[in-house]
Amino acid sequence: MLSIDKDSVMNLENAIRGARNPMNSWEKSDSYISENGGYILGANDLSLAKRLCKAGSDHRKFMRQIFVSVDITAPLYWWKEFDTYKVSTVSNSTSTMHKIHSKPFELKDFSHDKLSPASKEQLMLTIRYLEELRCQYNKDQKKEDWYDMIQLLPSSYNQLRTCSLNYETLIHIYHARKNHKLEEWHVFCDWIKTLPYALDLIIGE
Numbered sequence: 001m002l003s004i005d006k007d008s009v010m011n012l013e014n015a016i017r018g019a020r021n022p023m024n025s026w027e028k029s030d031s032y033i034s035e036n037g038g039y040i041l042g043a044n045d046l047s048l049a050k051r052l053c054k055a056g057s058d059h060r061k062f063m064r065q066i067f068v069s070v071d072i073t074a075p076l077y078w079w080k081e082f083d084t085y086k087v088s089t090v091s092n093s094t095s096t097m098h099k100i101h102s103k104p105f106e107l108k109d110f111s112h113d114k115l116s117p118a119s120k121e122q123l124m125l126t127i128r129y130l131e132e133l134r135c136q137y138n139k140d141q142k143k144e145d146w147y148d149m150i151q152l153l154p155s156s157y158n159q160l161r162t163c164s165l166n167y168e169t170l171i172h173i174y175h176a177r178k179n180h181k182l183e184e185w186h187v188f189c190d191w192i193k194t195l196p197y198a199l200d201l202i203i204g205e
Contacts, residue, residue: 001111019062
């Protein structure tokens with residue numbers, strides 16, 4: 001299970017202007033701001049951007065200047081793979097260290113959409129035991145109860161992170177993960193396709 005919320009794409013105008021710096025070709029720029037405030041790439045600017053993207057990472061430096069911010073809720077087992085992408089990424093997560101005991105454990109806190117009935121029953125047993133530990137910790141504040149929660153917490157536990165990255169990073173993520181066995185990566189790659197000019201600049205198909 002993976003959900004995406006509050007996505008925002010920024011700095012497209014500045015990035016495209018900078019893409020014209022090497023050839024001093026600013027007079028050829030034909031992009032504009034629409035009535036609703038969005039930045040629309042003109043035919044000239046889009047053609048240049050596509051050519052630079054096809055030329056490779058050394059030539060498409062402007063892609064590193066198109067910034068994306070997004071809230072992602074995903075299981076810990078997915079975050080471990082996302083953390084492979086350390087270049088030009090920043091994430092601020094909800095804290096299991098500080099807040100794991102602050103709310104009751106519930107089934108909705110865990111990704112369980114692919115579990116068999118028998119495995120789902122085992123997960124429910126774990127959740128009930130985690131809730132017992134949480135209540136006991138809140139009552140007595142014993143560190144061993146806190147450690148039991150942290151070390152027993154399944155990797156299917158969902159964590160929210162606010163992430164910042166750029167279009168260049170999304171190129172690498174999309175082409176590396178679009179055929180991954182985890183369904184969460186397919187959801188993420190489908191979201192990438194919805195970003196402004198993603199089909200032309202990121203997907204390149």
